[in-house]
Amino acid sequence: MDTAILAESLGKTYTRRKRADGFWAGLRAYFSFESETVAAVSDLSFRIERGESVGLIGENGAGKSTTVKMLTGILVPTHGRVETLGVVPARERRKLAQSMGVVFGQKPQILWDIPARESFRLLKVMYAVPDDVFRFTYHEAVERLELGDFLDTPVRLLSLGQRMRCDLAASLLHAPAVAFLDEPTIGLDVLVKERVREHLIEMRRRFGTTIVLTTHDLKDITATCERLLVLDRGRLLYDGSREGFEQRFAVGRTLVVALEHEADAPTRRALEAELSSEEVTFVWDTPHRLRVECARSASAPRVTASVLEHLRVADLSVQGAELDAIVTRLYRSGKAAAE
Amino acid sequence: MSAVGFYWALYRTALKSVAEYRVDFAVGVVTAISMQLAALTFYWIVFTRAPALGGWSSGEVLFLFGLTAMILGFAEATLNGIWWLPWYILDGQLDRLLTYPVNSLGFVLLSRPELHSLGNFCAGAVSLGVGWSLLSPPTYALALVPLWVVSGAIIYTGILVVVGAVTFRVVGPWVSHLFAVHQLLNTSRYPISIYPRWLYLLVMYVLPFGAAVFVPADFLRGHGSLWRALVIPPLAAFGTALVAKLAWDNALRAYQSTGS
Amino acid sequence: MRALAAPTFRQSLAGFVVLAQKTAQTKLTYRLATLITLLSSGFAYCVFLLVWREVYRHDPHAGPLSREQMMAYLVMAFLVNSALIMNVETRFLQRVRMGLVTGDLLRPLSFVFFQMAQATGDVLVNALFAVPIYAAGLVFAGSALFPASLLAAVLGALSLVLAFFIAFSVSYLLVQASFVLQSGYGIFFARAALHQVFSGLTAPLVMFPQSLRRVAEWLPFRCEIETPVRLWLGHAELGDAPRLLAEQAAWGVGLFVTGELVFRAVMRHHQVQGG
Numbered sequence: 001m002d003t004a005i006l007a008e009s010l011g012k013t014y015t016r017r018k019r020a021d022g023f024w025a026g027l028r029a030y031f032s033f034e035s036e037t038v039a040a041v042s043d044l045s046f047r048i049e050r051g052e053s054v055g056l057i058g059e060n061g062a063g064k065s066t067t068v069k070m071l072t073g074i075l076v077p078t079h080g081r082v083e084t085l086g087v088v089p090a091r092e093r094r095k096l097a098q099s100m101g102v103v104f105g106q107k108p109q110i111l112w113d114i115p116a117r118e119s120f121r122l123l124k125v126m127y128a129v130p131d132d133v134f135r136f137t138y139h140e141a142v143e144r145l146e147l148g149d150f151l152d153t154p155v156r157l158l159s160l161g162q163r164m165r166c167d168l169a170a171s172l173l174h175a176p177a178v179a180f181l182d183e184p185t186i187g188l189d190v191l192v193k194e195r196v197r198e199h200l201i202e203m204r205r206r207f208g209t210t211i212v213l214t215t216h217d218l219k220d221i222t223a224t225c226e227r228l229l230v231l232d233r234g235r236l237l238y239d240g241s242r243e244g245f246e247q248r249f250a251v252g253r254t255l256v257v258a259l260e261h262e263a264d265a266p267t268r269r270a271l272e273a274e275l276s277s278e279e280v281t282f283v284w285d286t287p288h289r290l291r292v293e294c295a296r297s298a299s300a301p302r303v304t305a306s307v308l309e310h311l312r313v314a315d316l317s318v319q320g321a322e323l324d325a326i327v328t329r330l331y332r333s334g335k336a337a338a339e
Numbered sequence: 340m341s342a343v344g345f346y347w348a349l350y351r352t353a354l355k356s357v358a359e360y361r362v363d364f365a366v367g368v369v370t371a372i373s374m375q376l377a378a379l380t381f382y383w384i385v386f387t388r389a390p391a392l393g394g395w396s397s398g399e400v401l402f403l404f405g406l407t408a409m410i411l412g413f414a415e416a417t418l419n420g421i422w423w424l425p426w427y428i429l430d431g432q433l434d435r436l437l438t439y440p441v442n443s444l445g446f447v448l449l450s451r452p453e454l455h456s457l458g459n460f461c462a463g464a465v466s467l468g469v470g471w472s473l474l475s476p477p478t479y480a481l482a483l484v485p486l487w488v489v490s491g492a493i494i495y496t497g498i499l500v501v502v503g504a505v506t507f508r509v510v511g512p513w514v515s516h517l518f519a520v521h522q523l524l525n526t527s528r529y530p531i532s533i534y535p536r537w538l539y540l541l542v543m544y545v546l547p548f549g550a551a552v553f554v555p556a557d558f559l560r561g562h563g564s565l566w567r568a569l570v571i572p573p574l575a576a577f578g579t580a581l582v583a584k585l586a587w588d589n590a591l592r593a594y595q596s597t598g599s
Numbered sequence: 600m601r602a603l604a605a606p607t608f609r610q611s612l613a614g615f616v617v618l619a620q621k622t623a624q625t626k627l628t629y630r631l632a633t634l635i636t637l638l639s640s641g642f643a644y645c646v647f648l649l650v651w652r653e654v655y656r657h658d659p660h661a662g663p664l665s666r667e668q669m670m671a672y673l674v675m676a677f678l679v680n681s682a683l684i685m686n687v688e689t690r691f692l693q694r695v696r697m698g699l700v701t702g703d704l705l706r707p708l709s710f711v712f713f714q715m716a717q718a719t720g721d722v723l724v725n726a727l728f729a730v731p732i733y734a735a736g737l738v739f740a741g742s743a744l745f746p747a748s749l750l751a752a753v754l755g756a757l758s759l760v761l762a763f764f765i766a767f768s769v770s771y772l773l774v775q776a777s778f779v780l781q782s783g784y785g786i787f788f789a790r791a792a793l794h795q796v797f798s799g800l801t802a803p804l805v806m807f808p809q810s811l812r813r814v815a816e817w818l819p820f821r822c823e824i825e826t827p828v829r830l831w832l833g834h835a836e837l838g839d840a841p842r843l844l845a846e847q848a849a850w851g852v853g854l855f856v857t858g859e860l861v862f863r864a865v866m867r868h869h870q871v872q873g874g
Contacts, residue, residue: 072438073438074434097438097439097440104435119352126439363784366784367784367785370789373789374795378795384801388806389658389661515639519635525643533652538649
C-alpha cells in the first residue's frame with residue numbers, strides 16, 4: 001500500500017500578543033508588544049496508508065484542527081515533517097489541493113450570496129472535474145444528501161445542516177484521493193447524519209478515498225473508521241485499531257437492570273453472595289432499578305445470568321463498552337491527571 | 340487557459356452575488372458620485388482663487404482627477420476583495436480558500452467587487468472627458484486611457500495587498516491600514532509640481548501610483564513623450580504586482596489561522 | 600414589594616461614565632488602527648495644505664486671509680476634525696447588524712444618553728491623540744497656532760464643546776433616519792460628503808466662491824469646524840463671538856430636539872408594528 005499521509009515529530013507553536021484589561025493597563029500595553037508562545041501540537045508521528053479511514057479524536061483544544069491544518073497545507077509546521085500524497089503540503093499547496101477535499105464544520109463559504117448550484121458549477125471549473133466523475137459525485141450527492149430542495153437558495157439563507165450537506169458534497173465533487181472532514185455532522189439530525197455516513201462509505205468504496213475524520217460524535221467514527229488517532233493536549237495518546245482502543249481503555253461495563261418489582265433483602269444478599277468472586281459493585285438505585293458496575297476482569301455473561309436467575313427483570317442493558325463512554329472517561333481521567 | 344476560465348467564472352459569480360443587493364447598489368453609486376462631487380468643490384474653491392496650480396491649468400488638473408477616479412472605480416469593480424481579508428481570516432473562510440487548487444491572492448481579489456465602483460468610474464470618466472476637451476490632445480491618445488486605468492488599478496491594488504498582508508500577523512476587524520492606502524489617492528488628484536521632493540519620490544517611485552497618472556498627464560500636456568506614457572505605467576504595474584505577490588506569499592507562510 | 604422607580608440622576612451619571620470609559624477602552628484596544636487612521640488622514644490632509652501653499656506662493660494676496668493665517672487655520676481645522684470623529688453611526692450599524700439594538704433600547708439609560716456616552720468616550724481618545732499633533736504643529740508653525748488671546752481661548756474651547764454637541768446631534772438624527780429608511784450606508788456617506796465641503800475643513804468660508812458660501816451659511820456643518828477654529832485663532836471679531844456661539848447653540852439644540860422627536864416617533868411606530 002502507498003502512504004497517503006506521513007507525519008514525523010510534527011509540532012506547531014503559536015505566538016500570541018498579550019492583551020491587557022482595564023483602561024490604564026490598556027494604555028500602558030499601548031507601547032509594549034509582549035508576546036507568549038503556546039504549543040498547540042507537539043511531537044506527532046504517524047503514517048496513514050491510502051484508502052484508510054482514520055478517526056481523529058480529542059477534546060476541544062487537543063490540537064485536532066491544528067493537525068488537520070498542517071496536513072492540508074493551511075499552516076506551516078514549526079517542527080518536524082509532514083507529507084500528504086507525497087508532497088509537503090504548505091510548499092505545494094495547490095498541487096495537493098487538486099487531489100484533496102476538505103470540510104470545515106461551521107466555517108462559511110466565501111461566496112455565500114449565491115445558490116449552492118452555482119457554487120458547484122464554479123467548483124467543477126476550478127477542479128476541472130471530468131463530466132463522468134461529476135455526474136456521479138454531483139448527482140449522487142444531491143440524491144443521497146437530499147440537496148434538491150434548496151439548490152437554488154443563496155447559501156447564506158440555508159440552515160446550518162443544509163449548508164453542511166452542501167459543503168460535504170462540494171468537498172467530494174472532484175473525487176479527491178484524500179478527504180479531511182472536520183466535524184462534518186455537526187448540527188445535523190440523526191437521519192441526515194446517517195445519510196452523510198452512507199455517502200462517505202460509498203465514496204470510499206467507489207474511489208478508494210482516504211478519509212481523515214475529526215468529530216465529537218463518535219458514532220461517525222464507529223460507522224466509518226477502523227482506525228483511531230487520539231490526541232490529548234497536543235500529544236498522540238493512542239494510534240491503532242478501534243477494537244484495540246476499546247480493549248485497552250475500556251475499564252468496565254455497567255449492567256443496568258429494570259426490575260418488575262422490588263427485590264427483598266434476602267434475594268439481594270443471595271445475588272451479591274453468588275457474585276462475590278467477580279469484581280462487581282451493586283448499586284440499588286431505586287426500588288425498581290439496579291446498576292451492576294463490572295470491572296474489566298468481570299465476566300458480563302456470568303453476571304447477567306445470575307441477575308436473570310435471582311430477579312424478575314423487566315429490562316436489561318449493558319453500557320460503557322461503547323466508544324463514547326470510553327472516550328468520555330479517558331478525557332475525564334486525563335483532566336484529573338493534569339490537575 | 341483553464342485557469343483564466345476559472346477566474347472569469349469566479350468573477351462573474353462574484354458579480355452576480357453582489358448584484359443581489361439592488362438597493363445597496365443604487366445607493367452606493369449615488370454616494371460615490373456625491374463624494375467625488377465633494378472633492379470637486381475643492382477644485383472650484385481653489386480655482387476661483389488662482390488661475391492655475393503649480394503651472395497646471397484647470398483642465399489638466401481635471402484630467403488628473405478623472406483618471407484617478409477611474410482607476411479607483413476600476414480597481415473597486417474588479418480587484419476589490421483585499422478589503423475583506425480581515426473578515427475572511429476571522430471567519431475561517433481563508434482556511435477553506437487555502438484548500439482550493441487556485442491562487443489564493445487571485446481568488447481573494449476577485450471575490451468581492453464593490454457596489455459603488457460604478458459611481459467612481461463614471462464620475463471619473465466625466466471629469467476626464469471635460470479635462471480632455473479643454474486640453475484637446477491627439478485623438479489616438481484616447482486609446483491609451485484603458486492602459487492607464489488598468490495599470491493604475493494594478494498598482495493601487497498591489498499597494499493594498501502589500502499593506503494588507505499585515506493582516507495575517509495582526510488580525511482584527513479593521514481596515515484602517517488599507518484605508519491609509521486609499522487616502523494616498525488624494526495625492527494624484529493634484530499637480531505633482533506642488534509637492535516637496537520627498538513626496539514626489541514617494542508617489543513616483545516608492546508607491547508608484549503617480550507613475551500611472553502623472554506620466555500620462557505629462558504626455559497630454561505636451562511635456563512628456565508618447566513613449567514614456569506607453570511604457571512606464573505598465574512597467575510600474577508589473578513591478579508592483581511582483582512585489583505584492585512576494586509580500587502575499589511571505590505573509591501566508593507566517594499565517595497562524597484562527598487557532599480553532 | 601418595591602415600587603418601580605426611574606433611575607436616579609446619580610445612577611444615570613455613573614452609567615454615562617462607565618460607558619464612556621468602556622468605549623475609550625475598546626478604541627484603545629485597536630490602538631494601532633486608530634493611530635494609522637489618524638496618520639493617514641493627516642497625510643491626505645497635507646495635500647490640501649500643499650495646494651494652498653502653492654496658491655499663496657503664486658499670489659500672496661490670493662484671499663482675504665494671509666498665508667500664515669491660512670496655514671494656521673488649516674492645521675487647526677484638521678485637529679478639530681480629528682477630535683470630533685465619533686463612531687456613532689458605524690457603531691449603531693454594527694449593532695443593528697448583530698441584532699443588539701433591541702437590547703440597547705431596554706437599558707435603564709435613555710438611548711440618546713447611551714449614544715452620547717459612547718461618543719464622549721470616542722472624543723476622549725481622540726483628544727489623547729490630538730495633543731501631540733498640536734504640540735508638533737507648534738514646533739513647525741510656532742505661535743501661529745496659539746489662541747489669539749485668553750478670551751479667544753475660552754471662546755474657542757466653549758465653541759468646541761458646542762461643536763461636539765452639534766456633530767453628535769447630526770449623527771443622532773441620521774441614526775434615526777437610518778432607522779426609518781432601513782439603510783444607513785448612503786445617509787452616512789452623504790453626510791460625510793456635505794461635511795467635507797461645507798464644514799470649512801479644507802478652506803474657511805471666506806475663501807469660498809460667493810454662491811457656495813451662501814449655501815454653506817445655511818447649513819450646520821460650518822459650526823462644527825470653522826466656528827471654533829476662527830474663535831480660537833481670533834479670525835473672527837470679538838463682537839461677532841456672541842452671535843457665532845448663539846448660532847451654534849441654536850443648531851445644536853434644534854438638531855438634538857429634532858433627533859429626539861424622530862426617535863420617539865420611530866419608537867411609537869415600532870410598538871404599533873410590534874417589531
